[in-house]
Amino acid sequence: MTNLKYQHIFFDLDRTLWDFNKNSEASLNLLFRDYQLQSIFGSFLFFKSRYEYHNGKLWNAYYQNRIKKEDLMYRRFYLTLKEAGLDDLDLAKEIANDFIEISPLQTATFPNAHQILEYLKNKGYQLYIITNGFIEVQAKKLKNSKLDSYFLEVITSEDAGANKPTQQIFEYAFNRAGAFAKNSIMIGDDLSTDIAGAKKVKMDQIYFNPHKINHKDEPTFEINNLSEIKRIL
Known part of the structure; x- marks a missing residue:
């Protein structure tokens, strides 16, 4: 693990892995x-x-x-x-x-979701979910779509008492994971919650933009397909 720049990877769930x-x-x-x-x-x-x-x-x-x-x-x-x-x-x-x-x-996931999670897990990364969704619903989504086994923790806004993009939910996630911003990265589809929130705590980000939406934000990285994560991590 010590040779990896990022050790902890935080994924959004809806519209990033699970096809909401x-x-x-x-x-x-x-x-x-x-x-x-x-x-x-x-x-x-x-x-x-x-x-x-x-x-x-x-x-x-x-x-x-x-x-x-x-x-x-x-x-x-x-x-x-x-x-x-x-x-x-x-x-x-x-x-x-x-x-x-x-x-x-419902079990539809984005193309290559399972493959990239398997790849990251095998590389030794620690994987987590950080979501604004409700805990009882998100847990069922993960289980039924067979995504649950990849993640060490599922951090919800209900647990943290705050939603993305507040600093509070990201700091709560770091505490739960034993992580720091400098050795973590956020992967999500929403510029205003996932990317903006990660920026607030100075954590690098991968913006998942499957529909190639035009924008003026400057995330650390941007991808259109989850398989592209392999060129970053």
């Missing part, structure tokens, strides 16, 4: 079918677009400590239904509970 968009769409499709929501929304695409709109706004509110976790989980469905003309809190909560059950069962 693909798995979320699969879960929403099941709910759309099971709850016969076509009669309310007309099309799955409309239902999905309105859910994603409300979900995004509520996650931003959660990050700013304006709503609680429990409220986020059901309100995203309540507001989606209400916008389509169905004001039914009980139904929204039922759908929300099903979504929390169904979503972590």
